[in-house]
Structures are given as C-alpha cells and as structure tokens.
Amino acid sequence: MLLIQQLINGLQVGSIYAVIALGYTMVYGIIKLINFAHGEVMMMGAYFAFLAAVAGMPIWAVFLISMVLSAILGMVIERVAYKPLRSAPRISSLITAIAMSLFLQNLALFIFKADPKVMPTIIKNNPVTIGSLQISNITIITFLVSVVFMVILTIFISKTKSGKAMRAVSQDTEAAMLMGINVNSTISLTFAIGSALAALGGILYAIAYTQVMPTMGLLPGLKAFVAAVLGGIGIIPGAMIGGFILGFIETLTKAYISSRWADAIVFGILIVVLSVKPTGILGKNIREKV
Amino acid sequence: MLQVENLNVHYGKIHAIKGISFDVKQGEIVSLIGANGAGKTTILHTVSKMIKPSSGSITFKGQNMSNVVPQKMVEMGMAHVPEGRRVFSQMTVQENLEMGAYSRKKNKVEFESDLDEIFTRFPRLKERRKQHAGTLSGGEQQMLAIGRALMSRPEVLLLDEPSMGLAPILVDQIFNIIESINKSGTTILLVEQNANRALHISNRAYVLETGKIVMQGLAKDLIENDDIKKAYLGG
Numbered sequence: 001m002l003l004i005q006q007l008i009n010g011l012q013v014g015s016i017y018a019v020i021a022l023g024y025t026m027v028y029g030i031i032k033l034i035n036f037a038h039g040e041v042m043m044m045g046a047y048f049a050f051l052a053a054v055a056g057m058p059i060w061a062v063f064l065i066s067m068v069l070s071a072i073l074g075m076v077i078e079r080v081a082y083k084p085l086r087s088a089p090r091i092s093s094l095i096t097a098i099a100m101s102l103f104l105q106n107l108a109l110f111i112f113k114a115d116p117k118v119m120p121t122i123i124k125n126n127p128v129t130i131g132s133l134q135i136s137n138i139t140i141i142t143f144l145v146s147v148v149f150m151v152i153l154t155i156f157i158s159k160t161k162s163g164k165a166m167r168a169v170s171q172d173t174e175a176a177m178l179m180g181i182n183v184n185s186t187i188s189l190t191f192a193i194g195s196a197l198a199a200l201g202g203i204l205y206a207i208a209y210t211q212v213m214p215t216m217g218l219l220p221g222l223k224a225f226v227a228a229v230l231g232g233i234g235i236i237p238g239a240m241i242g243g244f245i246l247g248f249i250e251t252l253t254k255a256y257i258s259s260r261w262a263d264a265i266v267f268g269i270l271i272v273v274l275s276v277k278p279t280g281i282l283g284k285n286i287r288e289k290v
Numbered sequence: 291m292l293q294v295e296n297l298n299v300h301y302g303k304i305h306a307i308k309g310i311s312f313d314v315k316q317g318e319i320v321s322l323i324g325a326n327g328a329g330k331t332t333i334l335h336t337v338s339k340m341i342k343p344s345s346g347s348i349t350f351k352g353q354n355m356s357n358v359v360p361q362k363m364v365e366m367g368m369a370h371v372p373e374g375r376r377v378f379s380q381m382t383v384q385e386n387l388e389m390g391a392y393s394r395k396k397n398k399v400e401f402e403s404d405l406d407e408i409f410t411r412f413p414r415l416k417e418r419r420k421q422h423a424g425t426l427s428g429g430e431q432q433m434l435a436i437g438r439a440l441m442s443r444p445e446v447l448l449l450d451e452p453s454m455g456l457a458p459i460l461v462d463q464i465f466n467i468i469e470s471i472n473k474s475g476t477t478i479l480l481v482e483q484n485a486n487r488a489l490h491i492s493n494r495a496y497v498l499e500t501g502k503i504v505m506q507g508l509a510k511d512l513i514e515n516d517d518i519k520k521a522y523l524g525g
C-alpha cells in the first residue's frame with residue numbers, strides 16, 4: 001500500500017516536472033539553447049499566481065493571468081536576450097541564459113524579498129479515500145491539469161499549421177524560411193508556450209508546497225532539465241516521460257532510501273543515462289541521407 | 291521576370307560574388323553553370339533573400355526586392371529548392387507538402403487539388419505520403435523537395451543542383467520533370483554542375499567562375515562552344 005501511495009505522490013511531482021521540462025525541450029528543439037532561465041520563469045509564474053490569488057481572483061483567473069503574463073515574459077526574454085545572439089557561438093547564448101536566470105532571481109528578491117510567502121489556498125485540501133488509500137484532491141488535480149495541457153500541446157504540435165511550422169523550424173530553420181514561415185514569430189510562439197507551461201508548473205508547485213520564494217525555481221528547474229535530457233532533449237514526448245520517471249524516482253528514493261539523498265540520486269541518474277545513452281530515452285541518432 | 295544587376299556578395303572578407311548581372315525572362319529555363327565554389331548557391335540564396343548582398347539590385351516582376359523579407363518571397367511567387375534537398379526529415383511526406391503551401395491562404399479544395407497534381411507528377415510520393423521524409427531515398431527526397439516548392443504555385447522556381455548525387459536514370463527523370471514543370475508555365479532558374487544536361491534543357495545559360503560570369507548566351511550556342519566543351523562537357 002505504501003508503494004502505491006508513493007507512486008501516486010510520484011505522479012504529482014512528476015507531472016510538475018513534466019510540464020516544466022516541456023519548455024526546456026521545445027526551446028532546445030527550436031534554437032538549440034538550454035534556457036537556464038526557464039526555472040525562473042516558473043518562479044515568476046508562481047509569483048504572478050500568488051499576486052492574483054492574494055487579490056482574491058477566482059482560481060481560473062489565477063491560472064490564466066499567471067500563464068499569460070509568463071508567456072509574455074518568455075517572449076520578452078527571447079527578444080531581448082537570445083535573439084541578438086542567434087548567430088553567435090552557442091556558448092554566448094548559454095552564458096546569457098545563466099545571466100538571465102540570475103537576473104530574474106535577483107529581480108524577484110528585490111521586488112518580493114527573500115522570505116517565503118504563503119500561497120493563499122486556492123484549492124482546499126480534501127483527501128479522497130479509495131479503499132485504504134488516501135489521495136489528496138490536489139494530487140489528482142495536479143495530475144489531471146498537467147495531462148490535459150500535455151494533450152492540448154500534443155494536438156497543437158501535430159495538427160495545427162503553427163504547430164507544424166514549429167516542427168519545420170526546429171528541423172531545418174533555413175528550409176522553413178524558404179517555405180515562407182516567419183521564423184522569428186515561430187520562435188516567439190515557442191517561448192510563449194514553453195513559459196506558460198512553466199508557469200503552470202509553478203502554480204501547481206506553489207499549491208503543493210503552499211509557498212512561493214525567489215529561489216523556488218532553482219531545483220525544480222534543474223530537475224525538469226534533467227527530465228528533458230533523460231527523455232531526449234528536443235523530443236516532446238520524451239520530456240513528459242522523463243518528468244514522470246524523475247517524479248517516481250524522487251518519491252521512491254525519499255520513501256525507501258533517504259530524503260537527503262534524493263537529489264543526489266536524481267542527478268546521478270542523469271550522469272548514468274548520459275553515459276549509456278547520450279541522446280536520452282527517446283533520442284535516436286538520426287542518420288542524414290545525402 | 292527576374293533581373294539581377296551588379297550583385298556583390300561578401301562572406302566576411304571573402305568576396306564570393308563579384309559584380310554579377312543576369313536576367314530571367316518569363317517562361318524561360320536559364321542555367322547558371324560552374325564548378326564547385328563558383329558561387330552558384332550564393333547567387334540563389336541572395337535572389338531568395340536568404341543572404342544580404344553588399345551591393346546590387348534584384349528586381350522581381352518589376353519590383354525592387356531590396357526591402358522584402360525572405361518569408362515574403364514565396365508569397366510573391368518565388369520558390370527555392372535548396373541544395374541538398376533539405377526536406378523536413380521528421381515530418382511525413384504529406385506534412386512536407388503542407389509546409390510548401392504554408393504561405394497560401396487556407397483553402398481546402400484548392401490544397402487538395404494541388405496535392406493531387408503533385409501526386410500525379412510524383413506517384414512514388416503518393417504511396418509514401420504517411421512516411422517520414424527522412425526515410426525516403428535520395429531521388430524520392432529530391433522529388434519531395436521539388437513537389438514541396440511547387441505547392442506554393444510559384445511563377446519562378448529556383449533549383450539548386452537537383453541532380454546531385456542521383457543515379458543516371460534518376461537524373462534523366464529529374465531533368466524531364468524540370469522540363470515538364472517549365473512547359474506547364476513555370477519560369478526556371480537552374481543551378482547545375484551537370485552542365486551538359488542543364489544546357490540541353492535550357493534556353494540560355496551563364497557560366498560562372500569564382501564569382502564572375504565568364505560567358506553567357508543561348509544554351510544551344512554554348513553547347514557548341516569549344517571552351518565550354520573543354521571545361522565543362524568533358525570534351
């Protein structure tokens with residue numbers, strides 16, 4: 001029973017990692033950049049939600065406001081920090097991403113101060129009993145909301161014109177341009193979607209742990225990055241799978257081994273996976289036909 | 291239809307295109323021929339606005355192109371089949387063709403009829419429409435790249451070495467296809483190293499050497515020219 005309970009907890013944590021990991025993987029797919037500021041977008045998303053909740057907005061407005069503002073933030077970050085460096089060596093944009101991450105963290109420190117703020121209760125904790133299992137409704141909602149957004153994203157990417165354009169740009173930017181696809185706005189859209197998903201992760205995280213603080217994006221951001229790499233960076237279903245796997249490993253380690261070691265084990269897994277299969281679980285070495 | 295005047299292109303300090311002028315008239319097939327590194331690809335990229343020239347003018351359908359953004363070129367009626375095909379390898383054949391029609395207004399009926407037209411021209415693509423483009427053979431990928439460009443209903447088609455790396459029988463097929471595309475009303479600017487084949491289907495041609503045009507004229511005259519024979523036709 002404990003095992004099932006833990007797996008359910010893993011599902012909750014995992015779905016948060018998965019939605020954040022999606023942003024990493026989408027941005028990497030399209031401009032080959034590890035956006036280290038992504039965790040901070042998640043943190044800002046949590047603060048936007050916090051402010052909206054404090055202002056007494058209804059729950060749907062809290063989600064909407066936070067996700068829209070974060071989408072805008074993501075587009076601004078791309079426009080200001082990454083776009084000018086698009087043809088620069090990759091290390092330059094990577095360093096810029098780290099700088100952007102620190103900047104956002106300090107901005108939050110400055111505006112919101114260092115002490116954690118209590119996230120108002122927007123969903124009442126209401127455990128559901130199934131047999132001898134007790135599942136928090138927050139766990140169920142977190143999982144369902146994440147899955148709904150993942151399904152929407154998958155349909156968007158595979159069926160819509162903009163979604164297909166996104167894939168075209170990520171596979172061959174120059175050829176996409178020759179098709180008349182506006183590459184700049186496609187990249188903007190990718191940042192907007194990725195950032196909105198990061199905000200979603202941030203809100204769910206803030207609800208689960210009932211607090212927000214400027215450094216809250218750091219660890220979940222890193223773990224979501226690990227999840228994206230684990231699943232195969234640039235591959236959207238990979239980020240989802242990676243997120244859930246990471247969630248399971250983390251909760252099981254905490255339950256059966258030691259909570260102090262959980263993070264070390266998570267990052268250890270990254271090292272092992274990368275040395276065995278550098279392209280991640282779903283990654284394959286694509287052979288180009290000439 | 292297309293006029294290029296006094297074009298200069300630099301890659302950093304490398305002066306790749308040195309004051310080139312040429313034109314393509316409606317309905318023609320015009321070839322640019324020349325050895326590796328002569329600057330053929332650079333010219334096509336400049337014409338389709340992917341590269342900014344350092345000087346010179348490009349006029350398309352009477353309109354100066356200097357301030358046009360690259361993604362508008364397709365809408366204006368110019369399609370470019372790049373060197374090395376560049377199909378979207380992780381997308382299906384059909385999705386690749388959809389991307390070719392990206393710039394056009396959504397019209398399901400028109401799209402379907404264009405798709406049918408492409409599949410009639412390239413039956414092999416129809417059988418493989420659900421297959422990832424990356425799994426196609428080289429010849430099939432070239433057909434897809436051409437089909438994809440045709441989906442935008444171009445008035446001018448730029449082709450960069452369409453016969454590169456193909457078996458002789460496929461080369462024949464590709465050149466036949468180019469001729470038939472031209473017969474159905476599309477103007478063609480063709481870049482080739484296979485000078486012999488290119489000249490045989492062209493109206494006119496320009497011969498390039500290290501960024502300069504060294505010879506130009508009617509294709510049928512160039513085929514007979516002794517210098518050309520020596521340098522490009524293996525005779």
Ligand SMILES: Nc1ncnc2c1ncn2[C@@H]1O[C@H](COP(=O)(O)OP(=O)(O)OP(=O)(O)O)[C@@H](O)[C@H]1O
Nearest residue numbers: 301304306324325326327328329330331332333483
């Ligand atoms: N991106 C680039 N950066 C620097 N130099 C370039 C670049 N692209 C082309 N060049 C140089 O410009 C010149 C012309 O190259 P281009 O690719 O246009 O030749 P080409 O005629 O198409 O050759 P090929 O038949 O091999 O395709 C070459 O000297 C090449 O080295």
Ligand SMILES: [Mg+2]
Nearest residue numbers: 330331332373
């Ligand atoms: Mg070339």
